[in-house]
Amino acid sequence: MSKRSPFLISCMAFGFAFLYVPLLLLMIYSFNDSKLVTVWGGFSTRWYGELFQDDQILGAARTSLVIAAMSATLSTILGTICGLVLARFGRFRGRTLFSGMITAPLVMPEVITGLSILLLFVALEQLIGWPEGRGMTTITIAHVTFTxxxxxxxxxxxxxxxxxxxxxxxxxxxxxPLKVFFLITLPIIAPALLSGWLLSFTLSLDDLVIASFTAGPSSTTLPMVVFSSVRLGVTPKINALATLLVSAAAFCIVIAAIIMRRAERERERAIAKAMAEQEQM
Amino acid sequence: MSQFARNLQDQVARAEKGGSIPTDTPRSIIQIQNVTRKFGDFVAVNDVSLTIYEGELFSLLGGSGCGKTTLLRMLAGFETPSSGRILIDGQDMTHIPPFERPVNMMFQSYALFPHMTVEQNVAFGLKQDGMPSAEVKKRVAEMLDIVELSALGKRKPHQLSGGQRQRVALVRALAKRPKVLLLDEPLGALDKKLRERTQLELVNIQESLGVTFVVVTHDQEEAMTMSCRVAIMNQGRILQVDTPHAMYEYPNTRFVAEFFGSVNMFEGILVEDEADHVVIDCPELSRPIYVSHGVSGREGGTAYAAIRPEKVALSKEEPADTSRNCSTGVVQDIVYLGGESTYLVKLDSGRVVRVSLQNAYRAAEPEITWDDRVWISWQPSNVVVVSS
Incomplete structure (x- = not known):
């Protein structure tokens, strides 16, 4: 292996530091005994204990998870149908417009998406009486539109x-055709469905802006709780919460990577075996 | 070619002529009647009519874009004719969807289901028919036995070599015992050695099961080795339907003569048109071409004379009759092919003629070599006159 220049090494160190030092600090300070976020008062896990006593945070976490799971499932179903149309319908009039309109929410400013959906819900409520007020249902629908x-x-x-x-x-x-879809197409694209679901899940879990527009008094999501409590002053409890979230995400990514690596290696071994047998014949 | 295929050829020839003996008349299994398929302005298949008989191994041969695959996909039901009718086993199938047709197809890419084992792949079609599972199991084992893949039944397609996948695709399509099996370039993805072996295997399986095969191929040698009959297509039309032998010896057009094997084509003027012979004057040859059979041409019109390279004689000595069917030239190049050699002889007019000679002896030095002045000559009966 060739010798790497000190310049490259320092570039790499700086890059990684830029990305991960803030996270690392946050994690370290979640074990801070002091009530003040910026002053180190010794090692402690008391904030984790307090976190699990806080009904508001726990309730918001539950709300967020339920919304994320529901909107991910819904958007996976709808997204699969759209993807199928775009990939299999061949050329039809207005195809470009259709695909453009499906992908437009990717680049639409969240504030505008949130506002327009809010206006729609208000108008609908006046017109047909549904949705009654705003809550988890409206947040879920709003999340589906962009995920x-x-x-x-x-x-x-x-x-x-x-x-x-x-x-x-x-x-x-x-x-x-329907049987072909369920017996052949769906199993083959299953990994794509799974990654689509996971992506929607994280996007929904992350979202603050659209949720703020479409939430009601009884449905505060986790990002909303974090955001509002930070405005009142950061407590180390939030650090603890953030540490748990980052760890959970990292854990999931590592597990997924290991599973994929193992499957890939298995496949390569099988191919090598088949080739060897072919040569013996 | 086996005796079985040879007999079938004779029967089909008689049936096509219309004067058949009732007892051994081959039954027509596919009738394509004036089928045309257009994609926008492009005419992929142009007014094709064709009858394929039960038990035949029939090849659709042509270059890329000639419409052979479109025709095959119309038989399978993936394309619908713009006009015309397709009858399979006497029933009109023109607008019947693929899942209700009594034919199966083997795809060029094999199209094995990647998430299923070999056994599940073969069983798929049988399960769609609602066959009891004990019977499915028996049939799958039977099919895998035919292609000697019984030991690999639990493998997934990606764990198989190319040749093994090809055989799985074949028995998966055969498992439902279709009336007709459609094969789209069945050997296209195999290397040369494996391809030659598989050609014979395919013919053996076809004959032992008695299923009609319709094979699409671009490989003229493959069509020649395997088929009972061949149809040559060009630009959406069928130019000629014949046995490989008749196709080679009696091509009806210039395209067929040049596509099906190599040929020396001479353009000339028909100067003498009699019932038992014709004479063609060709400016590239120093003497006229005398053909010992009548042709349907017009005196004074353009005619094409085709002479196969192996039917041209090569000699340093002057032939007995130098008034016709011969010419002189210089050996420009010799292409050694093992079993035979092709001599490229440059005539005095500048035209290069291909002559094939068998390398029947392991002589140290060939008799004729580079830059030798030679005579080429041919028998009057070995010339085929074709239309353009």
Whole structure:
């Protein structure tokens, strides 16, 4: 291996420091005994204890998780349908417009998305009496509108890579189109569905702006609680909460990476074995 | 070619002529009637009519974009004809969807289901028909036995080599015992050695199961080795349907003669048109071409004379009759191909003629070599006159 220049090494160190020092500080200070966030008062886990006593934070976390799970599921279903149309419908009039409109929420400012959805909900309530007030339902619907775009893009690109003759073969062997979709297409694109779901889940969990517009008094999400409590002054409890969230995310990523690595290695071994047998023949 | 295929060829030839003996008439299994398929302004298949008989191994041969794959996809039901009808086993199938047709297809990419094992792949079609699972199991084992893959039934497609995948795709399509099996470039993805072996395997399986095969291929040698009959397509039209032998010896057009094997094509003027012979004057040759059979041409019109390289004789000595069917030239190049060699002879007019000679002896030095002055000559019966 060639010798790396000190310049490159310091560049790398600076880059990583830029990304991770704030997080590291936050994690360290979550174990701070002092009530003041900026003064070190010795090691302690008391803030973790207090965190689990705080009903407001726990309730908000539960709300956020439920909303994230519901909106991820809904947007995965809708996004898959859109992706399927874009990838399999061939050329039709207004296709470019359709795909543009599906992906537009990706670049739309969140404030505008949030505001417009709020106006829609208010108008709907006056017109047909639904949704009654704002709460988890409205937040979920609002989240679906923008997470769906991500799922659509993931599914569309996955279907674009898939050999269409696989679906034709299933049809040729006697399966009707709906059966082909559930028996052949869906299992093949399942990993894309999963990553679409996970992405929607995290996006929904993260979202502050759109949730603030569409939330009601009884439905405060975790980002909203964090944001409002920080405005009143940061407590080390928030540090503890953030540390838990970062650790959970890191844990999930590591597990997913390990599973994927293992599957890939298994596949390579199997291919090598098949090739060796072929040569013996 | 086996005796079975040879007999079938004879029967089909008689049926096509219309004067068949009732007892051994081959049954037509596919009738394509005036089928046209347009994609916008592009005519992919242009007014094609064709009859394929039960038990045949029929090849659709042509270059890329000639419409052969579109025609095959219309038989499978993935494309609908713009006009015309398709009958399979006597029933109109023109607008029947693929999942209700009594035919199956083997795809060029094999299209194996990646998330299923070999056994599940083969069983898929049977399960769609609602076959009891005990019977499915038996049939799958039987099918895998045919291609000697019984030991690999639990593998996933990505754990197989290319040749193994090809065989799984074949038996998956055969498992439902279709009336007709459609094969889209079945050997296209295999290397040369494996391809030659698989050609014979495919023919054996076809004959032992008695299923009609319709094979799409761009490889003229492949079509020649495997087929009972071949249809040559160009620009959406079928130019000729014949046995490989007739296609090679009696091509009806210039395109067929040049596509099906190599040929020396001479353009000339029909100067003498009799019932039992014709004479063509070709400016590239120093003497006229005398053909010992009548042709349907017009005296004074342009005619094309095709002579296969192996039917041209090469000699340093002057032939007995130098008034016709011969010319002189210089050996420009010799292409050694193992079993035979191709001599490229440059005539005095500048035209290069290909002559194939068998390397029947392991002589140290070939008799004729580079820059030798030689005579080329051919028998009057070995010339085929084709239309353009």
């Amino acid at each position: 769906m775009a991500y799922v659509t893009i993931i599914i569309q690109s996955r279907l674009g890579q898939m050999d269409e003759s696989i679906e034709e073969a299933a049809m040729d062997l006697g399966a009707r």
